[in-house]
Amino acid sequence: MSGALAAAASTTSTGEAVQFWVLGTVAVIGALCTILMRKAVHSALSLAGTMIVLAVFYLANGAYFLGVVQIVVYTGAIMMLFLFVVMLVGVTAADSLKETLKGQRWLAALCGLGFGILLCAGIGNASLKTFDGLGQANSGGNVEGLAALVFTKYVFAFEITGALLITAAVGAMVLTHRERTERARSQREQSEERVRTGKHVPPLPAPGVYARHNAVDIPGLLPDGTTSELSVNATLRGRGQVRDVSGEALAELAALEQRSERWLGRRKPEGTEAEGAGGAAGTSEDAEHRKGAAK
Amino acid sequence: MNPVNYLYLAALLFTIGAAGVVIRRNAIVLFMCVELMLNACNLAFVTFSRLHGNLDGQIIAFFTMVVAAAEVVVGLAIIVTVFRSRHSASVDDASLMKL
Numbered sequence: 001m002s003g004a005l006a007a008a009a010s011t012t013s014t015g016e017a018v019q020f021w022v023l024g025t026v027a028v029i030g031a032l033c034t035i036l037m038r039k040a041v042h043s044a045l046s047l048a049g050t051m052i053v054l055a056v057f058y059l060a061n062g063a064y065f066l067g068v069v070q071i072v073v074y075t076g077a078i079m080m081l082f083l084f085v086v087m088l089v090g091v092t093a094a095d096s097l098k099e100t101l102k103g104q105r106w107l108a109a110l111c112g113l114g115f116g117i118l119l120c121a122g123i124g125n126a127s128l129k130t131f132d133g134l135g136q137a138n139s140g141g142n143v144e145g146l147a148a149l150v151f152t153k154y155v156f157a158f159e160i161t162g163a164l165l166i167t168a169a170v171g172a173m174v175l176t177h178r179e180r181t182e183r184a185r186s187q188r189e190q191s192e193e194r195v196r197t198g199k200h201v202p203p204l205p206a207p208g209v210y211a212r213h214n215a216v217d218i219p220g221l222l223p224d225g226t227t228s229e230l231s232v233n234a235t236l237r238g239r240g241q242v243r244d245v246s247g248e249a250l251a252e253l254a255a256l257e258q259r260s261e262r263w264l265g266r267r268k269p270e271g272t273e274a275e276g277a278g279g280a281a282g283t284s285e286d287a288e289h290r291k292g293a294a295k
Numbered sequence: 296m297n298p299v300n301y302l303y304l305a306a307l308l309f310t311i312g313a314a315g316v317v318i319r320r321n322a323i324v325l326f327m328c329v330e331l332m333l334n335a336c337n338l339a340f341v342t343f344s345r346l347h348g349n350l351d352g353q354i355i356a357f358f359t360m361v362v363a364a365a366e367v368v369v370g371l372a373i374i375v376t377v378f379r380s381r382h383s384a385s386v387d388d389a390s391l392m393k394l
Contacts, residue, residue, distance in 0.1 A: 010297065017296035024304050031308050031331055035315030040323045040384075047327050050308070054334050057301065063341045063353045066360075070337075073360060078330065078367050085371045086323055089384045100387055105318055112314030119306035128299045132348025145350045146357070154354050161361045168365035175372035178379075 010130045016060055027053040040086045048079045062134035064142040205231040218243050225250050301342040308335035322374045322384045326367065333363045 030050035037043045051074045059067035099105060137145055150158050185193075195201055205228050208214040219242060220231035232242050308331060315328035337356040344352025374384060381388050 012296050012298060020296060020300060020304075024300075027304065028307060028311070031311040034327055034331060035311060035319060035324070040321055040327075043324050043327055047331060050331065051334060054338055057304075057338060058341050061298070061301065061341045061345045063344065063356070066337075066341060066353055066356055069357070069360060073364060074330075074334070078364060081367060081371060082323065082327060085375060088375060089323065089378050100320075108314055108317035111317065112310050115313060116306060116310035119310065120303060123299065123302045123306060128297070128302075128346060131298050131346040134345050134348060134350070137344075137348055137350050142350075142353075146353060149350055149354050150357075153351075154358075157358060161358060164365050165361065168368045172368045172372040175369070175376050 009133060019056070019060060023053045023056055026050075027057075040089075041083065044079060044082045044086060047082075048075050051075045051079065062138055062142065064138075065146055200230075207231045207233075213243075215243070217241055225253075298342055298345055302339055305335045305339040305342065308332075308338070320385050320387055322377070322386050322389075323371075325386065326370050326374070330363065330367070333359060 027050050030046045030053065033046035034043045034050065037046060051070060055067045055070035055075070058064075058070055134142075205220050207216045207220055208218050208231075216233065217236055218232075219227040219229065222228050227244055229237065236242055312328045312331035312335060315331070316325055319325055319328065337359055340352040340356040340359070342352075344350060344356075377389055378384050383389075
């Protein structure tokens with residue numbers, strides 16, 4: 001940046017040009033990914049990349065303070081706030097691709113194209129052949145120059161900004177705060193109500209009881225072999241993450257009965273041989289049971 | 296290279312952000328597109344500051360950042376509140392006044 005020497009230069013250094021074309025491409029790709037990615041997390045990360053590139057451009061343009069603030073405030077604070085809300089709202093929630101208004105996307109892309117052409121035509125028509133550069137303005141230091149302006153010429157706007165930030169903080173607290181309308185019931189009250197209604201006075205059945213696995217996502221089996229819905233956590237039930245092994249347990253029971261019958265000699269050995277031949281063509285589970293019985 | 300190219304880049308980023316606001320329906324992504332537009336404006340301000348050789352443009356960009364921070368805080372709080380009541384972050388579902 002030789003703007004300090006030349007009062008009105010018309011081109012920047014070659015290094016800055018190379019940096020512009022390389023990082024500018026990255027910025028545009030990041031912006032496109034922001035609006036084209038289906039998942040909000042990917043959009044947020046693309047936008048963070050674009051913002052970092054913009055910070056580099058601020059530094060290249062002589063705005064050293066803004067370049068650092070861009071990284072600290074935008075990529076550091078605002079984008080992380082975005083990611084936090086994305087986690088809160090649900091990472092897996094992908095945008096549906098179904099168009100509610102027919103042809104809206106193409107019309108929007110067309111309007112965007114026209115808008116971009118308008119903007120670029122406006123810039124192209126302006127006579128911006130030479131530029132002054134910030135050498136003189138930054139001569140006393142960029143931060144000092146900004147501070148001198150903020151606390152003299154823009155001091156009123158600066159004060160208003162403070163009021164705005166306080167209002168925003170209070171507004172966010174008011175919006176996200178939830179007032180409890182009724183008192184929370186104590187544990188004693190809940191147990192008394194259970195006894196009074198006579199419903200589930202003892203604790204709920206434990207999961208995995210009489211099942212083949214001792215895991216919380218496997219419902220306990222009732223004496224008749226069916227599963228007990230109450231034995232699995234309501235959250236797991238809501239997500240549909242309940243594994244059902246009652247069928248396996250019943251099949252194992254049937255195999256046990258069959259083996260014991262065979263051992264007691266209530267069935268003819270020829271019959272078991274024939275059944276064994278048929279079973280080999282059947283399920284492999286039966287074969288496993290028979291192997292276990294042979295051991 | 297003339298610094299005017301930075302202005303073209305800012306215009307391009309602003310256009311992409313504006314198109315995203317119209318195309319997308321997830322409220323969080325809409326906010327990201329608004330942020331992209333604000334950032335494009337900031338880049339234009341910083342470039343103007345360099346073109347004209349004074350720091351006023353950077354001051355305006357600084358104030359834009361402050362306003363953007365306040366806007367994001369309140370906007371995301373609104374999104375969280377709407378999500379609590381409607382269990383959806385899509386702007387199509389927030390149609391309480393429509394029958």
